[in-house]
Amino acid sequence: MLVDTHCHLDVDEFEPDRAQVIARARAAGVTRQIVPAIDAAGWPGLKAVCAEDAGLFPAFGLHPVLLVSHREEHLRELREWLERERPVAVGECGLDHFIEGLDPATQLHYFDAQLRMARDFDLPVIVHARRAVDQVLSAIRRIGGLRGVVHSFSGSRQQAGQLWENGFLLGLGGPVTYPRANRLRTLAADMPIEWLLLETDAPDQPGACHRGQRNEPAHLVEILEAIAELRGIAPAELAAATTANAERLFRLPTRPAA
Template identity: 35%
Template sequence: MYIDTHCHLNFPELYKNRKAVVERAVTAGVGKIITIGTDIESSVKSIEIAKEFPEVFAAAGVHPTDLLNVTDNWQNELLDLLKHSKVVALGEIGLDYYWETTKPEDQRRFFSEQIQIAKSIKLPMIIHNRQADDDIKSILLKQNYFNGVLHCYSSDDNFALEMIELGLQLSFTGNITYGSKKLQRVLQAVPLERIMLETDAPFITPVPHKGKINEPAYIPLIAQNIAKLKELSIETVANTTTQTALGFFNINS
């Protein structure tokens, strides 16, 4: 069994056909799916989807580029959502210095405040990091909470090793099928036990489907790429990444 630890079934491209999307995933061996919120509204939708399907779980959080979508009462609203039985993580949260849609200082404040929430209720975090390695590290160190996964990992191998030394996990998407030497070095440097799989669907579709809408059924393509690069069997990659994800998100197998 595989687990897609990060996708957006709440986004229109997947939501309208969500039943078929989940069925295709299960047929492909993807037995569990986590759908991720990016603000309060999309987090509510993620939970509603998780309630529809036994295979689907949810995460709730405020994404760094979606800070303007929430009210002044966002922290209380988020805390209420995080109490739901199918919510397995706080996310996605973090920093994004690529899209200049929100102020970096606001991003850092929201990230810090959401780490504090996760720490207070002992939930794992799903962390978005785009061109913000130094600030991600400094905020995590300041908050002294490392129960998180760096999703859609795109930084270098040195930063990867620093993060796993702190106790974080890394997850990889279809971007590892695009031939990036940098990501190949990361995958070779990081122990399989610290890796999880994700599609980030509907985005970052793996080869050979690049250019089409991504979906959880494509998780085996990502696993195959990791198996080839690390010279392991596909069964080893599937079993190890699944056990890591089940433990990290505290999901019963």
């Protein structure tokens, strides 16, 4: 009963075989996926995809990498979607200081607005933070009253600790399976288990066994096994703990729908 806490099942890459992808996930024991949005144009399609399977849970937000697509009215529309649809989270949102040409001030404007909505609706936030963990932390502290996950975490142990202190879990995925990812693997080995979530970020960020291929939620088992080995515990123990973490953060039913 694993939860893939970050999986973009709604995107075009899964259009030809989405049902089979979900079936493979279920066969692998991945019973539920959180499906975060990236832009306003995709919200209706994401909603429709999640309606097809009781184990899919939507989140709605505006991704910083799609900054050119965002408009001020999308923030007003997002508030309406959150009110009407009652998703499990706000996101994916955040800051990206890796890709050139994404204005930092404009990114922060959209991020702050979404953090405030998450606080207002008492929803967790799914955060993208690429080369921007300190700036994300600053925004989280400034807004206050928040909880959530920084997905695909790649920061330092010190930054991780500061996120835990502010109520944020860390999502770890395919990169942790690469032997040369020393800092990330060290963090995965000894971080407090109550702050850990598993994710694939499918179709992106495949693990070492699927380098160069489309990622999918069934591959979450390989991430589970890699982290369990690093921690010296049974995969079942790690599965139980991370599933409980996901259920707690996203307020999921404790048992997936049949």
